[in-house]
Amino acid sequence: MTVLVTGGAGYIGSHMVHALRDAGERVVVLDNLSTGRRWALPGDVPLFVGETGDEALVAAIIGAHEVRAIIHFAASIVVPDSVADPLGYYRNNTANARTLIEAAVKGGVRHFIFSSTAAVYGTPATLPVAEDAPLQPESPYGTSKLMTELILRDAGRAHGLAYAILRYFNVAGADPQGRAGQSTPNATHLIKVGVQAALGLRPGLQVYGTDYPTPDGTCLRDYIHVSDLAAAHSAALAYLRQGGASRIFNCGYGRGYSVLEVIEAVKRVAGVDFPVSFAPRRPGDAAAVVAGNGRILSELGWRPQLDDLPTIVAHALAWERTLRTRNDAGA
Ligand SMILES: NC(=O)c1ccc[n+]([C@@H]2O[C@H](COP(=O)([O-])OP(=O)(O)OC[C@H]3O[C@@H](n4cnc5c(N)ncnc54)[C@H](O)[C@@H]3O)[C@@H](O)[C@H]2O)c1
Numbered sequence: 001m002t003v004l005v006t007g008g009a010g011y012i013g014s015h016m017v018h019a020l021r022d023a024g025e026r027v028v029v030l031d032n033l034s035t036g037r038r039w040a041l042p043g044d045v046p047l048f049v050g051e052t053g054d055e056a057l058v059a060a061i062i063g064a065h066e067v068r069a070i071i072h073f074a075a076s077i078v079v080p081d082s083v084a085d086p087l088g089y090y091r092n093n094t095a096n097a098r099t100l101i102e103a104a105v106k107g108g109v110r111h112f113i114f115s116s117t118a119a120v121y122g123t124p125a126t127l128p129v130a131e132d133a134p135l136q137p138e139s140p141y142g143t144s145k146l147m148t149e150l151i152l153r154d155a156g157r158a159h160g161l162a163y164a165i166l167r168y169f170n171v172a173g174a175d176p177q178g179r180a181g182q183s184t185p186n187a188t189h190l191i192k193v194g195v196q197a198a199l200g201l202r203p204g205l206q207v208y209g210t211d212y213p214t215p216d217g218t219c220l221r222d223y224i225h226v227s228d229l230a231a232a233h234s235a236a237l238a239y240l241r242q243g244g245a246s247r248i249f250n251c252g253y254g255r256g257y258s259v260l261e262v263i264e265a266v267k268r269v270a271g272v273d274f275p276v277s278f279a280p281r282r283p284g285d286a287a288a289v290v291a292g293n294g295r296i297l298s299e300l301g302w303r304p305q306l307d308d309l310p311t312i313v314a315h316a317l318a319w320e321r322t323l324r325t326r327n328d329a330g331a
């Protein structure tokens with residue numbers, strides 16, 4: 001029985017591939033390498049370069065490898081890009097996911113784990129936000145993910161596909177063993193941009209919006225270490241295999257940091273200063289998003305191991321240094 005990881009050559013997916021292999025699982029990856037990197041995968045993990053929306057390809061992979069579980073990471077992920085290109089986001093995150101789910105149903109896949117996002121909540125009315133809070137995405141990215149949640153819910157009910165929807169809050173950091181990290185050259189995530197600024201790979205950092213209704217006027221986010229997130233998937237897979245009912249789980253620590261607090265943490269951990277400027281709000285950004293994580297703690301028994309902002313930053317920084325060496329070597 002094999003686990004198919006879509007988007008396994010990407011940031012979070014590559015951590016998942018390592019976690020699955022560490023646990024002795026058989027893994028295959030489907031990735032179109034649009035943002036993923038072949039070298040992000042261990043050499044002995046089969047990689048199919050192709051589209052989640054290619055039903056024939058997905059069916060062939062499921063059949064050839066006896067795939068019984070799919071962990072679906074592949075997506076387009078940049079909130080402001082989704083504002084500029086909603087149709088592209090609905091194609092990749094919703095239409096392609098629908099095709100993948102159909103192939104899963106037809107191919108007899110029993111368990112499906114879907115990467116959703118806190119962006120489905122928009123700006124929550126109360127914090128921390130629980131899974132049953134109103135769903136009011138403020139960007140096409142969030143809407144594209146919410147639509148896939150609904151497709152999965154209905155297909156799961158109709159066809160007996162058991163699923164876990166994991167709504168990630170802000171994912172950051174890198175594998176503590178240095179095997180994987182965020183490698184996208186033009187990544188836009190705050191901690192990634194911050195460590196690049198600290199290493200002189202960017203001239204500095206812009207803060208998008210200082211007039212939000214938050215304590216220091218900048219946005220609040222709940223940053224979760226990518227390895228803790230991979231562990232949440234492993235727990236969800238074990239739960240489904242034990243016959244657990246389809247369920248939605250928030251993945252976050254339940255604590256928010258402002259953009260300015262994150263920048264201070266990066267400067268402190270890196271031991272350097274870098275220029276910070278203030279810019280207007282970025283389209284699609286919610287003011288404050290913090291996870292209510294009671295459900296995943298109580299129902300999956302998940303326990304964060306790395307819930308410490310300086311540790312997250314330190315791992316991101318270490319990976320960025322490795323990456324620079326790798327890029328210098330032309331890898
Ligand atoms: N990074 C975050 O903070 C965050 C937060 C919430 C949710 N998520 C979700 O987690 C998942 C993984 O995100 P990530 O940060 O690792 O991004 P990423 O861009 O590093 O990984 C996405 C991977 O999917 C691949 N891909 C994209 N479209 C594809 C397609 N049609 N067919 C095959 N492969 C395709 C890319 O090449 C890449 O390897 C996404 O679904 C994203 O929406 C991420």
Ligand SMILES: O=c1ccn([C@@H]2O[C@H](COP(=O)(O)OP(=O)(O)O[C@H]3O[C@H](CO)[C@H](O)[C@H](O)[C@H]3O)[C@@H](O)[C@H]2O)c(=O)[nH]1
Nearest residue numbers: 077117118119170188189190193206207208219259282285
């Ligand atoms: O150079 C930067 C980069 C980011 N920010 C700010 O930092 C915060 C975090 O931004 P990120 O781009 O790191 O992450 P987002 O909160 O926009 O989005 C992330 O979390 C969302 C859920 O909350 C989605 O899941 C999405 O996929 C994922 O990228 C935002 O207020 C953003 O405006 C800056 O000020 N400057």
